Amino acid sequence: METSNLTGKTIQKYLNEGKRFDERKLEEFRDIEVEVGVSKNAEGSARVKIGKTEVIVGIKLDVTTPYPDSPTDGNLMVTTELLPLSSPRFELGPPKIDSIELGRITDRMIRESKFIQLDKLCIKAGEKVWNIFIDIYSLNDDGNLLDAAGIGAVIALKNTKIPKYDAENEKVLRDETPETPLPTSNDIPLSFTFHKIGDSIIVDPTREEEDFSESRLTIGTSGKYISSMQKGDEKELTPEEFKHIVDLSTQVWKDISKKIEKYLK
Amino acid sequence: MTKEFKRPDGRKIEEMRPIRAEVGIIPNADGSAMFAFGETIAIAAVYGPKKMHPQHMQNPEKGTLRCTYNMMSFSVKDRIRPGPSRRSMEISKITEWALSPIVLIDDYANNVIDVHIQILQANASTRCAGINAAAMALAHAGIPMKGLASSVSIGKLDTQLVVDLNKDEEDWEEGEGATDMPITFTDDGKITHFQLDGKITPEQLKEVVDLGKKACVQINEIQKKALKDALKKEE
Amino acid sequence: MDRKIVIPGEIIASGDSLPGEWTEKRGSDIVALRYGLVDESNRLVKIIPLSGVYQPRMGNVVIGKVRDITFNGWLIDIGAAEDAFLSVAEVPRYVNKGGLDEVMDIGDMMVAKIIGTHKRSLDLTVKARGLGKIEDGMIISVNSNKVPRVIGKEGSMVKLIKDESKCNITVGQNGLIWIKGDSVEDELFSKKAILFVTEKAFVSGLTEEIKKFFIKK
Numbered sequence: 001m002e003t004s005n006l007t008g009k010t011i012q013k014y015l016n017e018g019k020r021f022d023e024r025k026l027e028e029f030r031d032i033e034v035e036v037g038v039s040k041n042a043e044g045s046a047r048v049k050i051g052k053t054e055v056i057v058g059i060k061l062d063v064t065t066p067y068p069d070s071p072t073d074g075n076l077m078v079t080t081e082l083l084p085l086s087s088p089r090f091e092l093g094p095p096k097i098d099s100i101e102l103g104r105i106t107d108r109m110i111r112e113s114k115f116i117q118l119d120k121l122c123i124k125a126g127e128k129v130w131n132i133f134i135d136i137y138s139l140n141d142d143g144n145l146l147d148a149a150g151i152g153a154v155i156a157l158k159n160t161k162i163p164k165y166d167a168e169n170e171k172v173l174r175d176e177t178p179e180t181p182l183p184t185s186n187d188i189p190l191s192f193t194f195h196k197i198g199d200s201i202i203v204d205p206t207r208e209e210e211d212f213s214e215s216r217l218t219i220g221t222s223g224k225y226i227s228s229m230q231k232g233d234e235k236e237l238t239p240e241e242f243k244h245i246v247d248l249s250t251q252v253w254k255d256i257s258k259k260i261e262k263y264l265k
Numbered sequence: 266m267t268k269e270f271k272r273p274d275g276r277k278i279e280e281m282r283p284i285r286a287e288v289g290i291i292p293n294a295d296g297s298a299m300f301a302f303g304e305t306i307a308i309a310a311v312y313g314p315k316k317m318h319p320q321h322m323q324n325p326e327k328g329t330l331r332c333t334y335n336m337m338s339f340s341v342k343d344r345i346r347p348g349p350s351r352r353s354m355e356i357s358k359i360t361e362w363a364l365s366p367i368v369l370i371d372d373y374a375n376n377v378i379d380v381h382i383q384i385l386q387a388n389a390s391t392r393c394a395g396i397n398a399a400a401m402a403l404a405h406a407g408i409p410m411k412g413l414a415s416s417v418s419i420g421k422l423d424t425q426l427v428v429d430l431n432k433d434e435e436d437w438e439e440g441e442g443a444t445d446m447p448i449t450f451t452d453d454g455k456i457t458h459f460q461l462d463g464k465i466t467p468e469q470l471k472e473v474v475d476l477g478k479k480a481c482v483q484i485n486e487i488q489k490k491a492l493k494d495a496l497k498k499e500e
Numbered sequence: 501m502d503r504k505i506v507i508p509g510e511i512i513a514s515g516d517s518l519p520g521e522w523t524e525k526r527g528s529d530i531v532a533l534r535y536g537l538v539d540e541s542n543r544l545v546k547i548i549p550l551s552g553v554y555q556p557r558m559g560n561v562v563i564g565k566v567r568d569i570t571f572n573g574w575l576i577d578i579g580a581a582e583d584a585f586l587s588v589a590e591v592p593r594y595v596n597k598g599g600l601d602e603v604m605d606i607g608d609m610m611v612a613k614i615i616g617t618h619k620r621s622l623d624l625t626v627k628a629r630g631l632g633k634i635e636d637g638m639i640i641s642v643n644s645n646k647v648p649r650v651i652g653k654e655g656s657m658v659k660l661i662k663d664e665s666k667c668n669i670t671v672g673q674n675g676l677i678w679i680k681g682d683s684v685e686d687e688l689f690s691k692k693a694i695l696f697v698t699e700k701a702f703v704s705g706l707t708e709e710i711k712k713f714f715i716k717k
Binding site: 295296313314315316367369373374375376404405406407408409410411412413451452453488489492493496 | 505507508509510522531533534535536549550551552553581582583619620645702
């Protein structure tokens, strides 16, 4: 059932009093649960739950030829699947934030922050580099799959090990236990999406709240620096709202990175 | 079959891998479950009964059961490109046939019950894990059913029959190699699904049925317990 | 009063009991056909479902959302597998042809009653007191099988929650519940109480638990 007009009206009424249906503050995230290494054939994997929203991210590596304009850099590719099993809505057509946009926003967050040290993924210059596949699947959509995907991707990557490679026979030795961790930066990028409903800015919307989001701004930040941003949906943001969101993003980054730091060791 | 046969992971001939089963893992679904044989993990979510779309596929006489089976790209050692494949489409159909005899959906004309199966991690027997998860998810969704269905793979490694094949056994090369036989039973002992790839004598094939039946009785107990424990979770 | 949980295919009783809803007789056994709780009274054995999509019944009061508008009525989504239809004739005021969206538009919520059940569709009415468009308040959704617990014996549970939270509560048999209070705080408290009941819906001693819940507040 798509959310009703009444609920939209009531959400706005509540927000005007600083309240949300689940009694959270406007800039508060739901409880986050993480499980690392959930899929053992992946080189790295993580399952992330934000409230009832759940995603699973798997990392696979293989060896390919590098792009001609970056002969000593590894490559990364983000794919997102919004599985029909995660929502009664997905079958009947693309959701508000579709899988392509979700994939691209997550891709940009990881790529622009230089979180993965792609220059350390060269096997033979101009000929062989590691290719990283970041595959994101939704398991349950109760809003904010975007941020869950970002958190899941970063945690999965931090827990990824590079398989052993037999250069002479040009074979990835998948049956041998990998030892080398994927070279990643110590600055953790996370993406947070801020939504405007009426005159209020909220973070981590439930599905109902997401339905009434009139404008959103996704920020990829590692606390000190912001490296990616995307505004979505149709309504405008005032410069004041924009600046408020930028300030909030640093605060939210601190809160969330603290919550997940034990998974990033 | 005189010498004690050694399975790669040390299991006895009729020993299945450790099984885990849990119900209610996908809040949005009308019913959902997870089923694992050792390192093979399947999840299933059921949505329905609901109006069938597209409309031209509606059956005015009774309800439709529609199953889709897919493997996550990272569930296997060599990444699978996301999206359906011929294999996944075939297994989807087989799953539908395995479960149709147990669901009572004559009263759901023009409606569909969607069963979505995803494999999170694969170490052979994925279609069996999928069917087991789907049966639990259907019950959890309150779909009227004659009973549950339970599925297991019986293998022949050279000339030795074993229960619950893992990947190493699927790839067995000694002697006559591996013959893979997934089989599904209803809880009153009827067969709703069977496949065979390999080479086997008619006599041994009859033994396969007996072994499968015995294993499925055990699986049924585990599925039952998972459904009953779901309520205790709510306390 | 701890009822036994059964799964499809499980034998519930033998001998001379009679097979009630969601059961069937196989030989001398009564077998469950659905996941639920066994209820046995006067030798009639039936299953109380624990889960599943809402099954509409004649006379049910439901809360629904307008999905589409036709020339003579509204198509309403009540969370069932069948479509529900509200005809202009079942609205207690004159509706201009072409003016249906002014009375109720797509996305609007209403309280309605089921007055007809057919193979492919249901008929609704809003022509009685307590029925009609919902203008204000909060709507929450619970599994329809838990509605009897939310209502309680002769309405005792919902009355208790109404009194304690000072809110008006309308419970739809389809699992949608409308809460209207004077303040946001009251409505949120009411919601919390209802969700507390649904989370413990199948536990015995619920009345004691809910009393403790209110004392704590």
